[in-house]
Amino acid sequence: MSQEPLCFFTVDRGTASTAAGLVGRLGGRFRLLGAAAQPAGLPDEPLFERLVDAVVETDPEALPEHTTWPDWARLEAASFVPGRLVVAATTERRLGQIEAAVAGAGWEIGPRITPGRMDPLAATDACLQPGLAGIVVGASDPPSVDERDPLPDLCALLGAAAARRGDLLCLLVGGAGEHADRFPADSIVLGPAAEPVPATQPTALRSLAEELAAQRAPRTRGGVPLPDVRRGFRTSVASLAALLERRVEAVDIGHSAGQRVLASPEGVQADLVMADAALVPASALEDEKLVDAVLRWSPLRADEFEQRDRVRNLRLAPWRDASGDGAQLRMAAARAALARLEAAWILPDEPDGRPANRSADLLVAAGGAFAVAPPPVVALALVDTLRRPGGVALFYDHARMLGPLGTLEEEADRRRLLADLLDDALVPLGSAILATGLRPGRNAGTLRLTSDGQVNEVDLVPGAVQLVDLPPGIAATAEIETREGAWLGVKARRIALDVAGGLGGLLVDTRDVPLRLPDRPERRRELLEAWQRPLWTGGEP
């Protein structure tokens, strides 16, 4: 990347779709000239050709010799599901710690085994299932008193199942390594004990699980493993935070997993990858609760059974049915996935005992889940689910470039590219202000938005979400004045904060944190429709 390439493609190979961006040099800096996506499995060349063709049609001078595009460099990364693992431990607590580390590395978690949870027959059956990649069995190191008795039996059971299979990865964690002789020698990987930290925090076990996952990455035609797009995404978010000197949070909802990263200028503060946070997880084909969770966010009045089937079809063919009310259902699935990510987003307290700082100045959305929704709808989906009092600027990585850019080896190259591409690659969705604690009444409060000397005043409505026009590129100061005070991270009657404009404008949200939806389906749909309908352009989805 240091050899001044004139044009190159970024390629994010997802499990459902492939996104490509065309980057060229204009006016002495890199610009994103075009971006497009297509279902996975289609050939790349027509996608690149479409991008080049669109740029040439718009500005023939923007590209050097455009017929040479097949020779242009490609910065590729891929997302993938490394496989499904059976996770076993002697206690539920230990099981939770191991699962957090392994799932955090992107592995899909299959049946969970503890002595009290599953009998030997069911455990063996689980290990014999086709498609299983491996077994993780663990204990503390050395095994604690309550682990010493059941651990040898558990290892004997799983070792026998692994020996029958012969093709399973056997990750023996902590004290389970003492029973390595029970497992096939050529499939054993010894790992450090799981640590009692939230899944968002790095641990030695999680790093090992990531290494093992990377070995299963899809390969190029030349047999070279493609870089992991999720690692790239995490690296790019950290680079972005350092570049902007801001706290940056990013969420990516895709077909195979969901990811959330929080970075400050000092580095990554928290990171979570969950197969269960995919747009529609594979387990939703059998798990009614996951489908129910999607329908709770759906404003559609169609037959409920039909909607359930459409959610399942979204898993089978995620690129289909993306217009009309299919787009609304997709956003309901995206909200459910974001809610699952939020539920697992646990940050440890600060070293001095204060609660963790969960705030971010920027929130970036990414992933195929948001590819077919208008920007204001994406903004509202983020605000509906990742709720935190205060203000935040919202962006969308529409060309899915953060992942591929994160695979660049040189941090300096990445920052230079990010600095150049920031305006093009991250679409400004707008800003959101979440103010809670407003009491209903005739004069709950006002929002005064000042920009370039112009003042726009809006009456605040408690328990509502209001959209205030604030175009992209406009910076403003929002002053909130309330009779009895509002909570925006701090409680005050008068609070001022800077906000930036975007395609979605400014969302002023005075609803509860967390958001409470009515249990009665009809009332819930009415409310969701009232919040969402104004944001769908055209109004007839």
Next chain:
Amino acid sequence: MAVTFAPADVVVTRLRVRREPIAWFALQPADRPIAEPGQRLIAGDPLLERVRDPTVSEARLPESAQGLSPGEPVRRGEAIAGSGRRAIRFEAGGRVLYEAPRRHLRVAVGTHHEILYSPIAGFVEGITPGGIGVRCDGLGVSGVAAAGDPAGGRLVVAVPGPEAELRSTAIDVGAAGTVLVGGSRVDVEALTRARAMGVRGIVTGGLMAKDLKGFLQSEARQRAGLQPSSVFGVVVLDGYGRRPIPRPVWDALREAEGQEVGLVIDPPMLVLPPGVPIGRPRQTQVRVTAGDHVGRQARFVRYLGLRRQPGGLYQPSALIELEPTDPEGTPERAVVPLADLERWE
């Protein structure tokens, strides 16, 4: 100058049939394979012995006894260690699960055994502790979901067209031993009636998840009975809900009507005889998979680039010419998102 794209460049392609596909027959911990690796099978040959409702039985081996390997078969009443009155025997047959510490041998056993027969001809490609892989003679039509048991029978097209639904009233005892082609949807009443009438299986374009759930519950109740019901399987070809059978697949099914076919559950698949003539669709032929024209066949006219779709969204789209729904009709043109099209090879 705008570049033109062929449908294969921009439209997702699905395979109509896969030649000599692999079918997988799962072995549970107590099950015993009967077929041998490399064995040639004809439809109806025994594949494996299934143990119904297995349980775990335990015995302590003497210190001097030789250990048994995981998966090793254990026969009813046969001494596995010791002799005479001190011999270690199990009251039912099964397979070794594992040897726990202090020489406790745990075995998956069961008293009720049933034979699973191969629904397809082929040869046994491999046997693992988890199952038997059979390379099928014939053409596999891939599905998206399946339930019930692997089954085989004579193929009968039971609906007038790929969009029609198979009603329970259309199934009678004359369909016993057949595999029915059920159109765009089959409900739980039709599934349970078909099983009761001795039908071996149903192939359908779509199946509502609630019907599938009802059918699985009914299957579980049947299995709980001492007298096992005959085998019955369902393969869903296109998705959940009401989904017409794709026309290229429908044409292949019509060609195979009257011949013996097999239903495979893992992966979901219908196996047609190898000699079934499979026509090659036109390069420009596409099918609409979502939206107002779902299930309709069409001709891909040209790629249009981004076009506004319902809901105000701009998506890469194509101009297509929909085939008329009746022979007298005329083709109708429509702009459809590329993502809602598929083509077949």
